[in-house]
Amino acid sequence: MRLFPRTLAAMVALCAACLSHAQGSAPIKVGLMLPYTGTYASLGNMIENGFKLYVQEQGGKLGGREIQYFKVDDESEPSKATDNVNKLIKRDQVDVIVGTVHSGVAMAMARVAKESKTLLIVPNAGAGAITGPACAPNIFRTSFTNWQPGYATGVIAGQKGYKRAMTITWNYAAGSEMVKGFTEAFEKSGGKVLKDLTVPFPNVEFQALLTEIAAQKPDVVFAFFAGGGAVKFVKDYAAAGLNKTIPLVGTGFLTDGTLEAQGATAQGLITSLHYADNLETPRNNAFRKNFALAYKTNADVYAVQGYDTAQLLAVGLNAVKGDLSKRDELVAAMRKATIDSPRGKFTMSASHNPVQDFYTREVKGNNNEARGIAVKALADPGAGCRM
Numbered sequence: 001m002r003l004f005p006r007t008l009a010a011m012v013a014l015c016a017a018c019l020s021h022a023q024g025s026a027p028i029k030v031g032l033m034l035p036y037t038g039t040y041a042s043l044g045n046m047i048e049n050g051f052k053l054y055v056q057e058q059g060g061k062l063g064g065r066e067i068q069y070f071k072v073d074d075e076s077e078p079s080k081a082t083d084n085v086n087k088l089i090k091r092d093q094v095d096v097i098v099g100t101v102h103s104g105v106a107m108a109m110a111r112v113a114k115e116s117k118t119l120l121i122v123p124n125a126g127a128g129a130i131t132g133p134a135c136a137p138n139i140f141r142t143s144f145t146n147w148q149p150g151y152a153t154g155v156i157a158g159q160k161g162y163k164r165a166m167t168i169t170w171n172y173a174a175g176s177e178m179v180k181g182f183t184e185a186f187e188k189s190g191g192k193v194l195k196d197l198t199v200p201f202p203n204v205e206f207q208a209l210l211t212e213i214a215a216q217k218p219d220v221v222f223a224f225f226a227g228g229g230a231v232k233f234v235k236d237y238a239a240a241g242l243n244k245t246i247p248l249v250g251t252g253f254l255t256d257g258t259l260e261a262q263g264a265t266a267q268g269l270i271t272s273l274h275y276a277d278n279l280e281t282p283r284n285n286a287f288r289k290n291f292a293l294a295y296k297t298n299a300d301v302y303a304v305q306g307y308d309t310a311q312l313l314a315v316g317l318n319a320v321k322g323d324l325s326k327r328d329e330l331v332a333a334m335r336k337a338t339i340d341s342p343r344g345k346f347t348m349s350a351s352h353n354p355v356q357d358f359y360t361r362e363v364k365g366n367n368n369e370a371r372g373i374a375v376k377a378l379a380d381p382g383a384g385c386r387m
């Protein structure tokens, strides 16, 4: 057979590509499944930006390999989650999935990841089951379980001496699990929750429920909302005059990434979260500076979680020098990682969820400022996890 020079050159190029792929120097495919539209859109964008910032700081490579991104907008829509995650797994054939924000969507992703054994790192969604009964060796989380910040906020409300609380959230796993955590800690301190109020996600019609709160006059209101919904809720609470009469506390999502839009209505609000803007550590200062330079906006907790997701992946990939076929070694390194996060150092629990400090925070200007640690090294028990 006679080969023309052009055909020969093409074959040589193709073979070189095959070889480099076989040697593991092809890019690692990272699938970002996040909300890019809807009430959680800003959260998704901040997670992506945080992830990419860490990768850029490593020269664009993790474990010696370039990173290639594939994106799907999950719209915070659980009914589309299985199809969406399969676009990344089957169509794009990604090596690892990063996602997502909404607990209901993340639950569907975790089911598919467990079945297909695709490596999944959850950069926000706090559904307890993901690192509980649905846990798996290939599933990690770099954020929190919903119970954790709820519990820490309940500790703060108890310390402040409040006795009668009402709660208000969206009616889905994130809301109900945060309320559960809040109630557990609040009742331990002798408090009582009078009533749990909910609206369907992502509804922001709060008026009727605010009227009910005004009528009941509890000592304190606990709330979970995030993104666009948190902006609307905090503004409506103030517009109803309740900020003058009934203290509002919440998990830190109520005031994170939202302060410019909430303006005066958020000033002085007390929340709890695993991050605060003004942590005076070299790690946090450098992170905030680099993030602001790269994206012309201030970092928030979601950016931190994205950044730490890339850090955790880097620990695994560095341990195997980018060789994804060494899955057991990669997972073992991630399990015993200590992540040097802008939030402070954290480790992984046996069920792959962060063990971390929860800060008491107060809104001042456009910052959530730390006012001490509400609960130190808080671990979710990960009940029901069998790996």
Ligand code: BEZ
Residues within 6 Å of the ligand: 101, 102, 103, 104, 124, 125, 126, 127, 146, 174, 226, 253
């Ligand atoms: C969740 O759905 O788990 C969630 C969404 C936004 C902020 C925090 C938790």
